[in-house]
Amino acid sequence: MGNRQEILLTGAGGQGLILASIILAHAAVNDNKNVVQTQSYGPEARGGASMAGVIIDIDTIEYPKVVNPTVLLCMNQASFNKYLPKLKRVGECIVIVDSTFVSGPFREEYKVQSYPITKVAKEKVGKEVVANMLALGVVNAAAGLLDRDIFRESIFELAPKGSGEINQKAFDIGYSLYEQGSGQDTNQSAQTPQ
Amino acid sequence: MPETKPVLMQGNEACAEGAISAGVRFYAGYPITPSTEVAERMAVRLPDIGGVFIQMEDEIASMAAVIGASIGGMRTLTATSGPGFSLKQENIGYAIMAEIPCVIVNVQRMGPSTGVPTAPSQGDVMQARWGTHGDHPVIVFSPASVYETYYLTVAAVNLSQKLRQPIILLLDEVIGHMREKVTIPKGSKLMVEKASDKVPADWKPYDDKGLTPLVPFGFGHYYHVTGLFHDQYGFPTGDPQQVERSLDRIHEKLEKYRDEVALTNYIGHKEPRVVIVTYGCTVRSARAVVKKAYWNNRQPVGLLSLQTLWPFPDKEVQEIAKKADVVIVPEMNMGQIIGEVERHVKGEAEVIPLNRYDGEMISPEQISDIMGRWLS
Amino acid sequence: MPHIWCPGCGNGIVTAALVRAIERADYDQRDVVIVSGIGCSSRAAGYLNFNTLHTTHGRALAFATGLKMARPELKLFVIMGDGDCSAIGGNHFIHSARRNIDLNAIVVNNHIYGMTGGQHSPLTPIGKKATTAPRGTLEREFNLLELARGAGATFGARGNAAQPRQLEQLITRGANHKGFSIVEALSPCPIAYGRRNKLGGPVDMMKELKENSISTERAAGKEESELKGKTITGVIFNYDEPEYAAEYYHSIGKDIPVKSSG
Numbered sequence: 069m070g071n072r073q074e075i076l077l078t079g080a081g082g083q084g085l086i087l088a089s090i091i092l093a094h095a096a097v098n099d100n101k102n103v104v105q106t107q108s109y110g111p112e113a114r115g116g117a118s119m120a121g122v123i124i125d126i127d128t129i130e131y132p133k134v135v136n137p138t139v140l141l142c143m144n145q146a147s148f149n150k151y152l153p154k155l156k157r158v159g160e161c162i163v164i165v166d167s168t169f170v171s172g173p174f175r176e177e178y179k180v181q182s183y184p185i186t187k188v189a190k191e192k193v194g195k196e197v198v199a200n201m202l203a204l205g206v207v208n209a210a211a212g213l214l215d216r217d218i219f220r221e222s223i224f225e226l227a228p229k230g231s232g233e234i235n236q237k238a239f240d241i242g243y244s245l246y247e248q249g250s251g252q253d254t255n256q257s258a259q260t261p262q
Numbered sequence: 263m264p265e266t267k268p269v270l271m272q273g274n275e276a277c278a279e280g281a282i283s284a285g286v287r288f289y290a291g292y293p294i295t296p297s298t299e300v301a302e303r304m305a306v307r308l309p310d311i312g313g314v315f316i317q318m319e320d321e322i323a324s325m326a327a328v329i330g331a332s333i334g335g336m337r338t339l340t341a342t343s344g345p346g347f348s349l350k351q352e353n354i355g356y357a358i359m360a361e362i363p364c365v366i367v368n369v370q371r372m373g374p375s376t377g378v379p380t381a382p383s384q385g386d387v388m389q390a391r392w393g394t395h396g397d398h399p400v401i402v403f404s405p406a407s408v409y410e411t412y413y414l415t416v417a418a419v420n421l422s423q424k425l426r427q428p429i430i431l432l433l434d435e436v437i438g439h440m441r442e443k444v445t446i447p448k449g450s451k452l453m454v455e456k457a458s459d460k461v462p463a464d465w466k467p468y469d470d471k472g473l474t475p476l477v478p479f480g481f482g483h484y485y486h487v488t489g490l491f492h493d494q495y496g497f498p499t500g501d502p503q504q505v506e507r508s509l510d511r512i513h514e515k516l517e518k519y520r521d522e523v524a525l526t527n528y529i530g531h532k533e534p535r536v537v538i539v540t541y542g543c544t545v546r547s548a549r550a551v552v553k554k555a556y557w558n559n560r561q562p563v564g565l566l567s568l569q570t571l572w573p574f575p576d577k578e579v580q581e582i583a584k585k586a587d588v589v590i591v592p593e594m595n596m597g598q599i600i601g602e603v604e605r606h607v608k609g610e611a612e613v614i615p616l617n618r619y620d621g622e623m624i625s626p627e628q629i630s631d632i633m634g635r636w637l638s
Numbered sequence: 639m640p641h642i643w644c645p646g647c648g649n650g651i652v653t654a655a656l657v658r659a660i661e662r663a664d665y666d667q668r669d670v671v672i673v674s675g676i677g678c679s680s681r682a683a684g685y686l687n688f689n690t691l692h693t694t695h696g697r698a699l700a701f702a703t704g705l706k707m708a709r710p711e712l713k714l715f716v717i718m719g720d721g722d723c724s725a726i727g728g729n730h731f732i733h734s735a736r737r738n739i740d741l742n743a744i745v746v747n748n749h750i751y752g753m754t755g756g757q758h759s760p761l762t763p764i765g766k767k768a769t770t771a772p773r774g775t776l777e778r779e780f781n782l783l784e785l786a787r788g789a790g791a792t793f794g795a796r797g798n799a800a801q802p803r804q805l806e807q808l809i810t811r812g813a814n815h816k817g818f819s820i821v822e823a824l825s826p827c828p829i830a831y832g833r834r835n836k837l838g839g840p841v842d843m844m845k846e847l848k849e850n851s852i853s854t855e856r857a858a859g860k861e862e863s864e865l866k867g868k869t870i871t872g873v874i875f876n877y878d879e880p881e882y883a884a885e886y887y888h889s890i891g892k893d894i895p896v897k898s899s900g
């Protein structure tokens with residue numbers, strides 16, 4: 069496997085995970101990597117389950133689907149329940165959850181990292197919708213996928229007009245959230261999953 | 263050729279961009295998953311470059327409008343998926359018969375009927391061949407990547423003009439929806455000559471001597487266009503000799519340009535024992551396996567990927583089957599192109615199916631399992 | 639000139655009226671396109687020395703929409719039969735009307751599918767016989783012009799093969815109208831419709847067409863009872879609304895050439 073990174077972004081429809089996966093893939097292109105982005109499509113535009121996969125590699129990517137994640141992000145309880153047990157590389161895959169919506173159980177062997185992503189987005193940026201960019205900050209900080217500056221620039225390029233800076237800010241907060249360490253917020257009870 | 267910097271692009275978007283690069287300025291369509299992004303991209307792009315985008319009342323009308331615009335001299339494209347492709351068949355037949363260029367994109371989803379709208383499939387291979395009635399020639403391309411989607415769309419537009427033949431692009435949901443890194447060649451070097459009214463005075467739209475360029479309506483060359491069997495000027499005929507000549511005519515041009523049309527790609531061992539023959543997104547899984555087996559482990563295996571499904575690349579398949587003991591044909595359907603493979607392998611090698619029709623891609627493991635069995 | 643039409647058929651008269659109307663409108667031959675569907679009347683396209691497009695059954699307006707959008711300077715006349723236009727082509731008909739695209743539809747209404755030998759169409763009057771309605775059809779017929787008006791067409795007129803001068807004028811007015819225009823041309827089919835419904839021979843059918851018609855001018859101010867059984871001919875509606883192709887080209891900042899560039 070070597071350089072191959074398989075990232076799975078999961079959560080509820082409307083949390084912006086598809087856009088996050090596109091921005092991640094776009095950033096990978098800017099960082100001179102090969103990349104393939106896929107997503108699962110449901111008939112509903114909001115609610116329901118949302119899943120996007122991004123494969124980043126130095127080599128050419130043939131099979132485009134994520135089969136063996138190296139990074140798993142779960143933004144709600146349902147996706148955590150669904151995707152965690154499917155992991156093949158238990159303990160090796162970086163698992164990041166949004167403690168705003170995911171309350172566990174965090175079994176030790178999975179080494180789950182938990183951050184109050186949406187809660188912080190609301191409190192520090194004042195906008196819940198940037199939780200996806202905040203999550204990307206946490207993910208990139210934790211997994212070291214891409215160059216941070218290139219990633220920041222890529223966010224600016226793809227963010228809806230006028231929202232580039234606020235999205236970059238959320239990304240940076242994701243970094244500091246990661247640096248503060250996992251589990252700062254897990255004693256609080258999670259909100260109802262979306 | 264100068265190149266732009268690499269970008270992230272979706273297969274459906276690459277199809278739209280390829281069409282625009284090749285001079286398509288008219289799109290008529292009807293919304294259907296998983297092809298809608300082609301229409302959405304065209305709706306944004308075409309008005310900016312003086313083109314026409316129109317959402318028609320149904321798939322039949324979309325196909326008709328595209329033919330109408332082609333007769334007006336525009337390069338045209340329409341995109342759909344299985345259920346819509348079924349509806350388009352009537353006028354696809356018309357375009358073949360009347361020799362009107364146009365490109366039809368079918369981003370395949372699981373059928374029959376409404377099926378699973380968002381699940382990939384390769385179930386329309388035979389419909390693309392025989393979907394419209396009567397003995398007719400077809401050209402069908404099937405890309406395996408976002409870049410190939412771009413490239414084959416350009417090729418389809420140009421060949422369609424040159425041969426005055428509708429061309430079908432058979433994508434699948436995986437290729438249509440996935441995004442990957444692509445580098446698009448800059449400029450419109452890809453375009454062939456524009457349609458023109460500069461033709462000899464004795465120009466005939468359906469010249470008995472062979473292929474002539476289409477002179478669009480409104481340039482003072484008066485002729486008739488019909489789905490009926492017709493004479494050199496396009497007027498209906500029931501004369502048995504003329505009828506036979508007419509049918510031969512539309513087939514002959516494909517035979518003549520066969521090598522330009524039948525596109526394949528081989529990777530692997532020069533003297534393979536096991537060869538995989540496949541197309542579309544399944545090429546991705548097969549290539550992962552063959553690269554590992556041949557490049558890393560020097561095993562006697564190969565992959566013949568078919569960019570062109572119809573006319574079937576018979577010579578290429580025959581050639582490779584003569585060397586191999588086994589030909590494996592993975593398809594995301596219950597077995598469609600395999601019949602054609604068998605027909606042309608003619609017993610020179612054992613032909614083994616690998617079918618999957620649960621709405622998921624065939625995995626590299628499935629292919630390596632079956633390949634391993636024949637190698638040991 | 640050899641053609642497929644039966645003796646007593648109105649198609650030739652309607653076609654001739656169309657040709658005279660094109661001459662009257664003073665169009666350049668190269669700017670005119672005749673589009674047609676499938677059926678007896680649609681064969682007219684093949685008999686005319688223009689760029690002519692004989693399409694598939696019911697789809698003439700959809701082909702014409704594509705051509706008009708690609709080449710908005712062309713003058714398109716779309717000949718259809720009653721079944722062609724209102725049954726299999728019904729969807730294209732209402733949507734062409736809704737867009738108000740500048741196409742000139744001429745619907746030759748003989749109340750029957752003639753080419754296939756006399757089956758009932760959506761314009762066969764209730765109670766009339768057809769091979770597929772041997773006891774008389776139970777289906778109600780469309781009022782084609784009201785259907786067009788309801789769908790958004792901006793010009794609707796009715797004429798008939800027995801009064802070709804009036805028909806010619808109506809087609810001319812339709813051609814000069816900017817937007818979707820429809821001229822319904824009532825036309826006799828003595829073979830597939832008249833015979834089965836005991837309407838007499840070609841001459842009787844022509845006579846009846848003429849006698850049963852009343853122009854909009856003469857009908858004005860008449861009581862409903864006086865108009866019973868009469869067919870009103872003339873311009874039935876005429877509105878001024880934005881035309882689709884012009885609106886589209888305006889929206890993309892492109893001019894439409896007055897005449898074909900060729």
